[in-house]
Amino acid sequence: MSATEKSGKTQHNKMLNATQGLKNIMGRHFLAIEQAYRDGKPTAWATSGSPVEMLYAMDVQPMLPENSATVSAAQKYSQNFIELAEAEGYSYDLCSYFKTNVGAVLSNAGMAEGGTRKPTFMLSTDVICDTHVDWFQVQAEKFNVPHYSIDVPHVVSNTTNRQYNYFKKYVTEQLYEFIEFIQEVTGHEYNEEKAKQVSENSWNLSKVWQDIYELRKCIPCPISTRDTFGGLFPLFTMPGLKEPIKLYKRMYKEAKERVDNGVGALEKEDFRLMFEGIPFWYNLKYFGQLERWNAIIVYEPYTYAFSKYMNPKVTKEMVLNKPIEAMAELMLSFWYVYDLETRIKKFEETVRDWSIDGVLLHNNLSCRPNSCGMYDLKRHLMDDYDIPCLIIDADMNDPRKLNETQTLNQIESFIEILRQRKKA
DSSP: OOHHHHHTOOOOOOOOGGGGGHHHHHHHHHHHHHHHHHHTOOEEEEOTTSOHHHHHHTTOEEEOHHHHHHHHHHTTOHHHHHHHHHHTTOOTTSOHHHHHHHHHHHTTOOGGGTOOOOOSEEEEEOSSOTHHHHHHHHHHHHHTOOEEEEOOOOOOTTOOHHHHHHHHHHHHHHHHHHHHHHHHHHOOOOOHHHHHHHHHHHHHHHHHHHHHHHHTTSSSOSOOHHHHHHHTHHHHHOTTOSHHHHHHHHHHHHHHHHHHTTOOSSSSOOEEEEEESOOOGGGGGGGGGGGGGTEEEEEOHHHHHTTOTTOTTOOHHHHHHOHHHHHHHHHHTOGGGOOHHHHHHHHHHHHHHTTOOEEEEEEETTOHHHHTTHHHHHHHHHHHHOOOEEEEEEOSSOGGGOOHHHHHHHHHHHHHHHHHHHHO
16 A cells, blocks of 8 residues: 555646636636627527537527536535425435526526526427426426427437438437527528538537547546546537637647656556546545545546547538538437447447546436446446446435445445456
């Protein structure tokens, strides 16, 4: 055991200097929202996984309540908002993002507290979670605004080509109907040239993020969750804009310099981990505890998934020339649409490519899509591929559901297992 482990002190985990620019980027996003209200510009709530690019293409300012909910958690407001929602009758087990939003609306919270203002309309999709649709139905009724929902079938291991082509046509038609919906609600017309530019920016943003992840294959890993947990937000809120691309390119350049100089985010790297699931937004510093064992998270499927341009069928040419059809393909191939068989294969492949020693699986107590199949996933990874896994029970936005001491003890025991495997 090292002196660092004995003392229980954590090492300095170096965040990229470029990541500090995230505050300015997100500040611009919130200023754009305020400017939209001052100018009378249409606004829209949108769920993660929805085609935010289409909103930018039609000059509608997006607002993502999930993103705002994480702000509430980071600012230590989420528990109060959640308890306000539960006092209204919403179950303890429901999505903590949803309940945070309900409580924020009830409290008339400002943006700094994670509040989200009344929009012109709402856009939801069940590509990730059916709760998104129910959530926006509830809030659209409360605010008395139109709500458009996109239904996305899940592609499973035995889906035939005929079925897939039907699914793609089904989603594509809904996206074209969504254009008509925006035109009717806002009076804005669809501009193909602007849609092309927005699509190109979205493509470029995602590809730089994927390049950053390629650098994390290097040993030592040049960046940590201090960069990626916060760094993913432009993929949610600002796909289609140029400013985040510049930020990601600066992050890549700095990380590449570290790789070239053999410098890691962690001073001493002994264990490389994957973290599957949504982070604990109310306690991101908790992940820094891994440093006491010289362990670092080098891959998170959640933060990688939102780069979304991973389907080989979706080329840049398709994105530029057929943006609606490309979006339909992307929505059908999103990470959280993967069936269990595909997820297992992707995890095994990722563990090999990123030289991962063990996998931490977050059993998110209020997120069914994120936790569904978690125990089956663990069993197959351990039994079929001999990949060590640990399931952690917690929640993304509700601090009441994380037992910090118990979880830390579990992780310490898990690290000891990894240590013994290395000695064997």
